[in-house]
Amino acid sequence: MPNTTTDTFLRQTADVLSNLEVRYQEASFDEQVQLRDLLDQAMNSYSSARLTLLKNKVTSTPADIAKMNQIKRDLDRAIDFGKLMAVSTKLVSFLTSRFF
């Protein structure tokens, strides 16, 4: 039986990660060096969170969707690199604290 909340949450998170990858490719080399570890951490956190959710070890809630929506909005608005780093850190921290 598909879990709509989980599906919505995972799709949202995948979109956020895709945006983050785009921002990485558009960044200058100095910025890529700074962002690289966070990008890898974000990918790994998503991968683990996805597994945790699909195995029903943790259930995602509407609050998770709201939080991920906020992160997505913050990422879209993060024009300068400092803000991009801050949003990426927030994303990794949310995924690791909520789904591990």
Add this chain to the structure above:
Amino acid sequence: MSLHHQQTFLKIILITTLALSGCSPEKARSLQASALQFRNESLTAITAIDTLRKRELEAPPRTESDIRQTFISNILNSSIDLNSRNIDLAIDPYRAPDSTEWDDFVQDLKLQYEQFADIFDNLDRKPAVSRDEMKKAAEHARKLTIQMALIAKALSDNPPILTQYRTRTIVKLRKVRRDYQTLQLNSDNNVTQRKADLENQTGELLNEWRSIQQEERVLLETTVTQCMRAATMGKQVIEAADHYDDLDIAQLNGLIPTLFTTASSFTGKDYKTLQLKATRIVNDLQTDPLWSNVALPLIDRINTAADRRTPSSRPTNP
């Protein structure tokens, strides 16, 4: 007892023993050839699975001159520490992260199918093969066959996405759109040609996107086809092993051409039918009491590997 009588007596004992055990080495050898064919198809499938996963993560290829120019620009315009890690990153900022977990999974898979072939190698060297040994080999094959079917289904449920290829095209589209929208604010007469160029570029990027999608489809169909080919062969080998006592050598020898016919019938041209076959074979195996006790513990492992395959931007099933 004369020497002649002794020899006759020993022959009778030997024949009786073989008849009671139900397994002649010739029959075992005949089944071994089929098992080797199953092993070969499975190893080809594992290579295809590994290739699929690498393609999902890899960046689009760059020319040597592009790598060199980007490296020069990255190093000379940067203010970062010049250490080994950063130099490697300047050479290839899009390198996929290593995954020992995945590599271990693939190595373990390969080993299992190699070990399966070894069982038949060992049986081949024996003067007689016991029914228990054949049963053990068939049991092992059962697990490996289910595994192939489950991988085919897991891939079909989680199709590959060429993440970095897609990202590269998105980056290009964003740039073209930015340039186009900036031009629209410009009242200069020379703008018309430039706008037409950007419109053409957008059309070309549509083709690039479609070509990525096509590659993803081919990658999925090729890999699932190969896994299904191996799973179906495995199923036939096991069915032969299950009826081993009732089959004669001619019937067992007839299995090889059947396996080749099976292999050639999976072409991937009709992927929808293949998808249905993959689902059906997994359902059959899960509901058949002979298979289900082997299938259930494997499902979690295969799904875990499939879910961890692409760590980013893979759309989930709606």
